[in-house]
Amino acid sequence: MSVKLLLAKAHVEGIRGFDVYRxxxxxxxxxxALKQMNPESIVEEVKKSGLRGRGGAGFPAGxxxxxxxxxxxxxxxLVCNADESExxxxxxxxxxxxxxxxxxxxxxxxxxxxxxxxxxxxxRGEYAWIVDILEEAINEAKANGFLGKNILGTGFDCEIHxxxxxxxYICGEETALIExxxxxxxxxxxxxxxxxxxxxWQRPTVVNNVETLxxxxxxxxxxxxxxxxxxxxxxxxxxxxxxxxxxxxxxxYEIDMTISVEEFIYSDEYCGGIANGKKLKAxxxxxxxxxxxxxxxxxxxxxxxxxxxxxxxxxxxGFATGSMMGSGGFIVLDEDQCIxxxxxxxxxxYRHESCGQCSPCREGTGWMExxxxxxxxxxxxxxxxxxxWDIQRKIEGNTICPLGDAAAWPVAAAIxxxxxxxxxxxxxxxxxxxxxxxxxxxxxxxxxxxxA
Amino acid sequence: xxxxxxxxLAEFNRLVARYPEGKQKSALLPVLHLAQDSFDGWxxxxxxxxxxELLNITPIEVYEVATFYSMYNTKxxxxxxxxxxxxxxxxxxxxxxxxxxxxKTLGIxxxxxxxxxxxxxxxxxxxxxxxxxxxxxxxxxxxxxLTKEKVDAIIxxxxxxxxxxx
Numbered sequence: 001m002s003v004k005l006l007l008a009k010a011h012v013e014g015i016r017g018f019d020v021y022r023x024x025x026x027x028x029x030x031x032x033a034l035k036q037m038n039p040e041s042i043v044e045e046v047k048k049s050g051l052r053g054r055g056g057a058g059f060p061a062g063x064x065x066x067x068x069x070x071x072x073x074x075x076x077x078l079v080c081n082a083d084e085s086e087x088x089x090x091x092x093x094x095x096x097x098x099x100x101x102x103x104x105x106x107x108x109x110x111x112x113x114x115x116x117x118x119x120x121x122x123x124r125g126e127y128a129w130i131v132d133i134l135e136e137a138i139n140e141a142k143a144n145g146f147l148g149k150n151i152l153g154t155g156f157d158c159e160i161h162x163x164x165x166x167x168x169y170i171c172g173e174e175t176a177l178i179e180x181x182x183x184x185x186x187x188x189x190x191x192x193x194x195x196x197x198x199x200x201w202q203r204p205t206v207v208n209n210v211e212t213l214x215x216x217x218x219x220x221x222x223x224x225x226x227x228x229x230x231x232x233x234x235x236x237x238x239x240x241x242x243x244x245x246x247x248x249x250x251x252x253y254e255i256d257m258t259i260s261v262e263e264f265i266y267s268d269e270y271c272g273g274i275a276n277g278k279k280l281k282a283x284x285x286x287x288x289x290x291x292x293x294x295x296x297x298x299x300x301x302x303x304x305x306x307x308x309x310x311x312x313x314x315x316x317x318g319f320a321t322g323s324m325m326g327s328g329g330f331i332v333l334d335e336d337q338c339i340x341x342x343x344x345x346x347x348x349x350y351r352h353e354s355c356g357q358c359s360p361c362r363e364g365t366g367w368m369e370x371x372x373x374x375x376x377x378x379x380x381x382x383x384x385x386x387x388x389w390d391i392q393r394k395i396e397g398n399t400i401c402p403l404g405d406a407a408a409w410p411v412a413a414a415i416x417x418x419x420x421x422x423x424x425x426x427x428x429x430x431x432x433x434x435x436x437x438x439x440x441x442x443x444x445x446x447x448x449x450x451x452a
Numbered sequence: 453x454x455x456x457x458x459x460x461l462a463e464f465n466r467l468v469a470r471y472p473e474g475k476q477k478s479a480l481l482p483v484l485h486l487a488q489d490s491f492d493g494w495x496x497x498x499x500x501x502x503x504x505e506l507l508n509i510t511p512i513e514v515y516e517v518a519t520f521y522s523m524y525n526t527k528x529x530x531x532x533x534x535x536x537x538x539x540x541x542x543x544x545x546x547x548x549x550x551x552x553x554x555x556k557t558l559g560i561x562x563x564x565x566x567x568x569x570x571x572x573x574x575x576x577x578x579x580x581x582x583x584x585x586x587x588x589x590x591x592x593x594x595x596x597x598l599t600k601e602k603v604d605a606i607i608x609x610x611x612x613x614x615x616x617x618x
Binding site: 075086087090093118120127129161163164165166167168185242244284288291310320329337341342345346348355440 | 457478
């Protein structure tokens, strides 16, 4: 059993309400932080904890907090990124839906640490019913003196506002989110200036993911050093993984990052194995943007070592033979799935979600979708595969925000690892309309060269 | 031209009050949701002009936002909009079949509305319900683990609530 810090109480009956949450030990971190600590010491604990941003980039949260500018007389803001939109990712939704007070508690402590008197939760517009759940939790916290004026008599004032987005993946990018919060199109800003210097309304702003801010609660309760003992290496604490695709038990799991990928997929505690007795073909382990891996590179690294569910191990081998932890959106593909079709679906997603600001992304995502469509529907040429490779290379690194990279990586990885499946599609256009390439050799053990 | 009721105006004021003085434009997204919910599920040019006037911004600032975000409808839609997710994880669990079944059952393609004005089919990209796929959004809520039988039941449910079917 993994240690559970966030979801341990998520299924206690009535935990969505303040009274039960409080009875179960909720809001102790607010009392500790506001009465016994100061903002600097809270930032210090978060630094010590090694907590990395849970939205996908994995940037150390304490360091991000320490960047916030503190000009005299200028208000600062904490913004919670609840614009969860990365395909395969539904962990923040789960946390907000089942244990909303955990997020509110984390937000109060974090607002105190950053000096934010008006904190915003920017939630994707489609999660409309969760807005009601969060506003109810905010009202309860306020009625019990944990929000509003002079919280717990400490002189700290804080309000939390929930703002709905309106359907735009790009608003998960922090500067696009800030633009959207200002009532504009979600076009990412050129950095610098970074939000910590000039964010929402030109004021210093910190944007953190839901799970990151919820993790501040156990960090304050147990201390940063104790938190850092959980997990392994630079993958400290626990991580929420949302597992989906062709598995027996899709859902949200909290892991302490010491378990192997194989255990995560096949253990009944987690995914419960591949659905319908099928075989594992491939997996996108960290949300649709991260490289897809064939079964043989997923379960073991290119060096033949066991691959684990943590930041370092999932990225072992770089993009050549590894992937990324990303947002924790774990998408499993069984032997009946077609890599070309899956890649086309993701390419369509990124074309739809490109904000259109940078030419390589605006044009490139459309071209990739069209070419993949041709290959999938029997009209592809072998040269199209090289053209796809060329296009993704020209998008990556050439855009204002990481959406370009996010669109390029899935295409690159699909060609890198499944090139023969693409070639089979092109060479067998009629057959490819009737059946799939299947498992082929993608689960075969990889020969590991012995080096002296 | 349609205007907000007293209650809707109170909600409008609550939304605007969340932002600093002079930053009322920040309320634009929530106010457009309110307008869309209040005026038949879509945003006409008149509605957008009205929102611009209320927020004291130019109409183009509203148009550019309304056309950027996928949840705003700038054309009329049916009373019930089936927004079916078609992205990778849903596709792996059979969303293509669900979309095809709805097309066949209602006789409409994505983007179209039934002649009686009851149903609009819209294919959408990832709604964050990948573990409960295939799925659709219907109004404020998600309908998950869809099957053909569930789709039939949802269609009946909508017809009943519209008073077309008893």
